[in-house]
Amino acid sequence: MFVTPVMMHMADALLSPGVGLSMILVSLFALGYSVYRIRKDHTLTEQKIPVMAVMAAFVFAAQMINFTIPGTGSSGHLCGGMILAAVLGQYPAVLSLSAVLLIQCLFFADGGLLAIGCNVFNMGLCAILVAYPLIYKPIMKRGFSNARAFVASILACEVGLQLGAFCVVLQTLLSGITALPFGAFVALMQPIHLAIGLVEGVITALVVIFIHNTRPELLDTALENKSPTVSAKRVVVILAAAVVVIGGGLSLLASSNPDGLEWSIAGVTGDTELEAQYPAAEAAGSVVNSTAVLPDYAFASDAENPLGTTVSGLVGSAFCVVLAGGAAWVISLTKKKSKAH
Amino acid sequence: MADMRGKIQQLYALEQLAAGDTPIHRLHPGAKLLVTFVYLVTVVSFDRFQLGRLLPYLIYPVLLMSLSGAPWGLVMRRVALALPFVVLAGLSNLLFDRAPVLVMGSLTVTAGVLSCASVLVRTFLTVLALTLLMAVTPLLELTMALRRIHIPEQLITLLEMTYRYIGALLEEAFSMSTAYHLRHRQTKGLELRHMGSFVGNLLLRSFDRAGRIYSAMKCRGYGRPYRQPTPRPWRWTDVVFTILACGLCLLFRFVDVGLVVGRVIGGLAVC
Numbered sequence: 001m002f003v004t005p006v007m008m009h010m011a012d013a014l015l016s017p018g019v020g021l022s023m024i025l026v027s028l029f030a031l032g033y034s035v036y037r038i039r040k041d042h043t044l045t046e047q048k049i050p051v052m053a054v055m056a057a058f059v060f061a062a063q064m065i066n067f068t069i070p071g072t073g074s075s076g077h078l079c080g081g082m083i084l085a086a087v088l089g090q091y092p093a094v095l096s097l098s099a100v101l102l103i104q105c106l107f108f109a110d111g112g113l114l115a116i117g118c119n120v121f122n123m124g125l126c127a128i129l130v131a132y133p134l135i136y137k138p139i140m141k142r143g144f145s146n147a148r149a150f151v152a153s154i155l156a157c158e159v160g161l162q163l164g165a166f167c168v169v170l171q172t173l174l175s176g177i178t179a180l181p182f183g184a185f186v187a188l189m190q191p192i193h194l195a196i197g198l199v200e201g202v203i204t205a206l207v208v209i210f211i212h213n214t215r216p217e218l219l220d221t222a223l224e225n226k227s228p229t230v231s232a233k234r235v236v237v238i239l240a241a242a243v244v245v246i247g248g249g250l251s252l253l254a255s256s257n258p259d260g261l262e263w264s265i266a267g268v269t270g271d272t273e274l275e276a277q278y279p280a281a282e283a284a285g286s287v288v289n290s291t292a293v294l295p296d297y298a299f300a301s302d303a304e305n306p307l308g309t310t311v312s313g314l315v316g317s318a319f320c321v322v323l324a325g326g327a328a329w330v331i332s333l334t335k336k337k338s339k340a341h
Numbered sequence: 342m343a344d345m346r347g348k349i350q351q352l353y354a355l356e357q358l359a360a361g362d363t364p365i366h367r368l369h370p371g372a373k374l375l376v377t378f379v380y381l382v383t384v385v386s387f388d389r390f391q392l393g394r395l396l397p398y399l400i401y402p403v404l405l406m407s408l409s410g411a412p413w414g415l416v417m418r419r420v421a422l423a424l425p426f427v428v429l430a431g432l433s434n435l436l437f438d439r440a441p442v443l444v445m446g447s448l449t450v451t452a453g454v455l456s457c458a459s460v461l462v463r464t465f466l467t468v469l470a471l472t473l474l475m476a477v478t479p480l481l482e483l484t485m486a487l488r489r490i491h492i493p494e495q496l497i498t499l500l501e502m503t504y505r506y507i508g509a510l511l512e513e514a515f516s517m518s519t520a521y522h523l524r525h526r527q528t529k530g531l532e533l534r535h536m537g538s539f540v541g542n543l544l545l546r547s548f549d550r551a552g553r554i555y556s557a558m559k560c561r562g563y564g565r566p567y568r569q570p571t572p573r574p575w576r577w578t579d580v581v582f583t584i585l586a587c588g589l590c591l592l593f594r595f596v597d598v599g600l601v602v603g604r605v606i607g608g609l610a611v612c
Contacts, residue, residue, distance in 0.1 A: 057507045061507070065518060096499065107352055112467055
């Protein structure tokens, strides 16, 4: 068994365009703000970019290292966001983690292009722009000790992952793709990420302690750097802006998918009177019957309902697919022949 | 360890594919990016029950795959990678969405079955489109297109450099992991108590490498103003491809092509 944060990687298939595009805007805003801050504080020296890139590649490589969790027989791997923030400072860390997430999405199918905004927000912004400045940094600024490193890392990782996991639940449910009720989804996601956060926090602490013992200046640079300092007020303002943008996106979504919501409620309550609620089902059935392809099928949907996936539609779509497959086959055949010549 | 080796191979496999020379590879990267984005947005814009409306969208990746010569095996492996969380969401629909929607004799199809299948098809289509984009477009061409739409230069440079260093650092981690496993009986993974020094060492090596890379870059003129290569202009083939592909996506979104074709077939059957 693997204890990995795979459930944090949102896929395109689980998102609606409204939620996906809203989150892309929010994340772009946060990335733009990060670029602005490190430019303004003159910390984005030309040397910093290669360091940020190598650190991003380090996180990627570190995620490949599996470790065994004592007493469970399961294994997991590091996420690395908090280590990035501890070494680079929060704004460079946000940019580096976003580069990792984009490469994971483009080359390894971890997450999707439309979901990149959600993934940057859930895995990057929640941990690095919220948990790091509000929890990790204030604790570690009091002076380094092993106990403080453990407390700061575990608390920050827990809070970051809990926030991220909760955002995954909200984004998935608001997209209307899953019928999982809110309570059940939260009960599934939060405890898993509580355990993952604990392990992540312990490893982060071990790494931070190791670096402090060997090259303490690496950690001091990030802590003493002025650029990562951010007031809680500013974080709240950023999050408020995010909520406004997301809210705007979701209101569009809400107006476009009322039928899907009705159907999901019907599915949860187990209401079997659906056919009676949709008298137009007979009309839809008569349309299909008139085509006389598969007259024995009975339908519980009407033409305007999202459930109006008729057999005609399926047959026609399948026909299109077969046609495309045939075209692809002909293209391959032509290519082979031209190669032979 | 196998994971690490697999990732390195995956990275290079896509890079090799992207360096191909087919009509699809020669298209403007901006055109391919735009079409992929429109494709993704239109695919995910359907309700979770509209399975039939999604099927025509297979036409684009299937044709693109055959025209570009991208191997099915590689693409399918990527789809499989994307499945775990999506399968969970799909299965939850099976459990919670039990309203009957289709009765075929004694067999009843529930809304959950329909939406579960729809989620899986959506995953297949979206991962397929993204993988194909990367299989026919080198990353450097893609970042050039991003520069033209004024994404901050720092972000793009960071992306390019990270991509370049991932291979090197994966090799580094692979060597360390091999050394650890040769000295240790543990075969499944590292012991938790060793993670601090292992990952810490990897981090220190990465940091030192960053210093060496920076010095090497400075020797080659990094930091001095230089002229960006002129982006390649749009050709008429790029415009035709964009209009056709985006038009097809929008057509499938606003017209139930499957239903229309199905009715035609039905009409023919009646005749």
